[in-house]
Amino acid sequence: MFGGAEGKAPFAGALQLITNSLEYDLGAFWVVNDMRMVLDCAEYFSRIPQEFPQFETVTRSRHFSIGEGLPGTVWSTRGVLHIPDVTSAENFPRSSIAKQEGLQTGIGFPLFYGKTVLGVIELFSQQSPAVSRQMKEFLFALGGQMGVFLERLAADRALDSADAQFRLVAQAASVAIFTIDEQSKASKLSLLLARKPSSIWSSCARPCTIRMAKERNRGSRLRGPF
Template sequence: MQNGSTDIQQTLTQAIDQASDLHTALDNVLSIICEFTGWDYGEAWIPFKEGRILELHPVCYISPHRSDADRYALEQFRNCTKGLTFPYNVGLPGRVWASQRIEWLNNPASQSERIFLRHHIAKAFGVKTGFGVPVLAGDRVLAVLAFFMLDSPMEDKGLTELISTLTNQIGNKLENFHL
């Protein structure tokens, strides 16, 4: 995995360096991480309103490797998420924002609203696993990336550590886009 992690790190760095704006940079980051890890869906949450809430960024990733029905389910999960915001320490994105740490979520559909506000949406569209990771520049959270899967893998500490390391390394580069 060491060689693979070096490859993804170089790919992410190049993609961000070549991006002309935040939208393109986040699109590249979500696509590269999901393709490398095999996750089905990725989204980005950005602090707005003077850092008081997280809003869903327009860019997302939906795996082209899933069936048409699965892609449709992920698109509906995304559509139902549009317009939601998360205050500090509320919901998966808000908790990751507050803790500045990765959080893994098994079976979000069975979680209480306190743990996963979108549990009904996850149940309706078959989302089985998720995790959130902060993108940091120093001690400032620039974004929270959330990844979801229609399968139920066991928590993979190696994967979460790799993603955490990668997002920490790209934080300073994303800060150049004036988040």
């Protein structure tokens, strides 16, 4: 949903900022794949590059279904999840690799818009930092703010995609193509035509409207008063 270099840039910066600010060793950013209904790893950040190579490799290549692992559980519950010991947690498929590379604690929070989870951020540490109720509330609120950004980005990309599709069809068409917005104005016009959308609307839609009005008036005159 948020693929491409342009989409990854803001997420990479946000993930790095959150990981550093909360003093965790690494973080991963997951997005919901609506087509496959899984979480895909969109970004990964480690405060010490290549410090956890196997964990990074597995994380980048993994997909989590709803309820699976730390990110999947956050997705299903739409809440903050703290795992004090990821090496012994039952529902943590990466536990053996985490233990091998010295990771101890994990925490994840949802990025949501309304009741819909759009993504998950998870953080890991070699230490066992205390996680207070205030900390969980802060992460939940942060996830809500980031979710609004994700929703707006998705809407903007959907609009860009629709515009691009229209341009492709219009360029290949041999007839006029236009769309009408809520104010009954022609908002898009085939690139093959040099005329403005307003002139197209005037020349084809308005005469039709006038003819319909004349027919209604004539019908009224024929019926006459009773």
